[in-house]
Amino acid sequence: MLRIIIADDNEIVRRGVRHLIESHPGWEVCGEAADGETALEIAVREEPDIAILDISLPVLSGIILTRLLRQDCPTTRVLLFTTHDDEETVNNGLAAGARGYLLKSDTGPQLEAAIIALAARKPYFSSPVAEILLDAAVNDRKRSRLETFTLRELQVAQMIAEGASNKEVASRLNIAVKTVESHRASAMRKAGVRTAGQFVRFALRSNLIKA
Numbered sequence: 001m002l003r004i005i006i007a008d009d010n011e012i013v014r015r016g017v018r019h020l021i022e023s024h025p026g027w028e029v030c031g032e033a034a035d036g037e038t039a040l041e042i043a044v045r046e047e048p049d050i051a052i053l054d055i056s057l058p059v060l061s062g063i064i065l066t067r068l069l070r071q072d073c074p075t076t077r078v079l080l081f082t083t084h085d086d087e088e089t090v091n092n093g094l095a096a097g098a099r100g101y102l103l104k105s106d107t108g109p110q111l112e113a114a115i116i117a118l119a120a121r122k123p124y125f126s127s128p129v130a131e132i133l134l135d136a137a138v139n140d141r142k143r144s145r146l147e148t149f150t151l152r153e154l155q156v157a158q159m160i161a162e163g164a165s166n167k168e169v170a171s172r173l174n175i176a177v178k179t180v181e182s183h184r185a186s187a188m189r190k191a192g193v194r195t196a197g198q199f200v201r202f203a204l205r206s207n208l209i210k211a
Helices: 011-022 036-046 062-072 087-096 108-119 127-139 151-161 166-173 177-191 196-205
Strands: 002-007 027-033 050-053 077-082 100-103
Touching (some): 036 050, 100 127, 177 196
Parallel strands (some): 077 100
């Protein structure tokens, strides 16, 4: 049995993906979440074969969640299923450890093909994403700013950009406020910004948070 979890903050999308999975013999949905933190808890508990994730997830973005899954659930293959088709977001997702990248504008058969590919431990990319990867390979791409962030810096960055205070971040991550301040300063430096407003705009451009 191929066990799959779904993480998307849009209930209609989750319902559609669940329907496709449950109509396929030998596949089952072993968990469903509307935010990244819940998805991580389910993945650690259920140890799914495949995780289908949106990138713009609340609490923990799909990029952060992918990196956490690579660390905590190394046998789970990640399929990013998203509307974002810009080069930077694609590169960030794949650098985080995703094995597949599919756009929500793609068809049901393509989603099915992606799941089959990942189940066979093969990568799968929609055509626009494959073109981005080809161009990157030919042009020897540079790492994006977001790729230089540590996992903890990413977690702090998303929470700060979503409006959490240093104290709130410290409480949620169970770390000291001074540690949060250090991660925040490092993240802002790597983002190349000086003010909170500039950092929020960077987070929006990088699809770390939703507009």
